[in-house]
Amino acid sequence: MKTREQIVIEIAKSVGFDLVGISEANILKDHIKNSLAAYELNYLDGMPWLNKERLIKAGSPNQLLLNPKSVIVVGVNYKQNENQTSPINSTKGRIAMYAQWEDYHLVIKKMLKEYKAILQDKLSINMDGRIFVDDGSLLEKGFAEKAGLGWFGKHTNIINPIYGSWIFLGALITDLELTPNEPVKKNCGKCELCIIECPTKAIVSPYQLDANKCISFLTIENKGAIPYELRSLIDDWIFGCDICQDICPVNDKSDVSQNITFTKKTNNYLDLVEILYMSKEQFSSRFSKSPIKRTKLSGLQRNACVAIGNIKILEAIPALIDTLNNNESELVRGHSAWALGEINTKACQKALKISLEYENDQFVIDEINRALMSK
Template identity: 40%
Template structure:
């Protein structure tokens, strides 16, 4: 293929990206993202919680030309992952939990990386000369939403997510940095208006204001990014969420009547939409790795997922979960034992109390002992 101009090449790149399965494609220059100072302020105020990788890469995220001096353009791409399976509004039968929609299918990193590599190969073949390129998918020091906004894919909404007027916010983002000078697309205006449904719907009050999220209170952060103990005062607000949330997306008017994803990799794997919780407590490390092979849930590891499941069961107050939670009081992971104790304390039954009494007598970890003691007295651990 012979491309006559940068404009023709840009159009051809977009067509190829669409052919590869990316619903949204936009191009921007490699400049400092428009909200880089807001990002710095967000980190300074501590709203990033324990996401130390954000602080380590702050300057690179704010000033991409300092570490990609050869890059001239960024191709931002988005792929829809929405599937029309509803959130269960009541618990009938076995207690079930909620996993964020983005994690129902295969790991999006794998899907995106292979297709962005294919797009880069196509560009090199088309241009007929050496083109430097580097793809990133939620793993490099890139302010993805900033570049996608510059490229006209959407605007950053009050819930801090990128929103497309036609496709809502249920999509993954990826970037391909190129050494080519390409015509940039125009950003689109913010269309949130006076709507604040997302801010009001958050059960943990994680939004300190429009466009301002305190990750330390966000259910997605607490169930995925946080590696240690979930603060006891927030646990009751998490409900039955065991990996991610989605509430601020579910109430967004732009996510009404959006098309479902046609991508096979993002269709729900068996057991990941509203999973039964009690069977998850029985998974050992090997079973966990096997069950969640190729799934985003592997990121939280067994200890994190079982921590979250214990909290969900404590909030649901299911008496049938007591034997499984009691067995967790002997789990090798202190984090799991502590949260199982909290969950048992929430049930308040004689059986739960007996299990806690027995566990307290043998427990050696000081933090877990505090959790068990507080569960027995009905208080909350001070952490």
């Protein structure tokens, strides 16, 4: 006769999860301590919803479910066997691998709901449970570590021995009493490649990330201007960043995903000029089921301007000038001025000077003046 734990694992695999592990529903004291340290150091400043109360609650299953006994943590491998380097002289912007399909929050949550229903039916029980998929309400990575899915990497991602850190995580807190798995007895050792290679130095020390410097934060959660000193370090990333994962030696040898949900891409590279001319309706329609919708149109256009300025795409100059003259967002206009200053042709300089005659937003005026003065 199969044990409950065997049934838990078998059903998870049948639903499509590559990884499944069980953790006790205890308070994650170490992970809460690490999260609070980041909070006190202002590393989470750009995410006001991650306050002290929420960070403590996220590591305390007893605050998330009445009488929790176990946390079932699942993972789906999403790695693709494809070089992410964009072509030389490309007019395309790069997107983090996780965002190249339908929003994983929707996919994994649907899979977990199916999993929970089948599990209750198979065990013939009425199980109380709550589902979480990387929305800040639960420290999934901490419970994934306890459940044996992998170890906590220095880049703050969970690293699995087989799949590396290319893993979507989800969790089910339940009142079902289960025997927990043992944590993986591995770590990053002396390797610090992710710390060394991060262009913005966002990984300030092993296991500690300053989100305010992270390219993923800057291009997604950040709704304001990208700090001037960090713009040139973003390169052509327009949504997220994979540098710390691409450089990881474990990921270099990890298995490629066989999950059909994450093999047909909806987005890979995006045309930067096309983004600048995109309407709100086009944006909403194209990215309705994509994580990219999170950055909103103005954020994506801001990111496109920065990428164009970094790549110095001459063909994009007319689009940048149109953006500076006509885009309704001062955020986007300001970053288009920066991009024109970086490309710095006579046409760019002329457009910047002309725009000063009618621009009345102070942020944009400051960006234009800085673009004119810096060359």
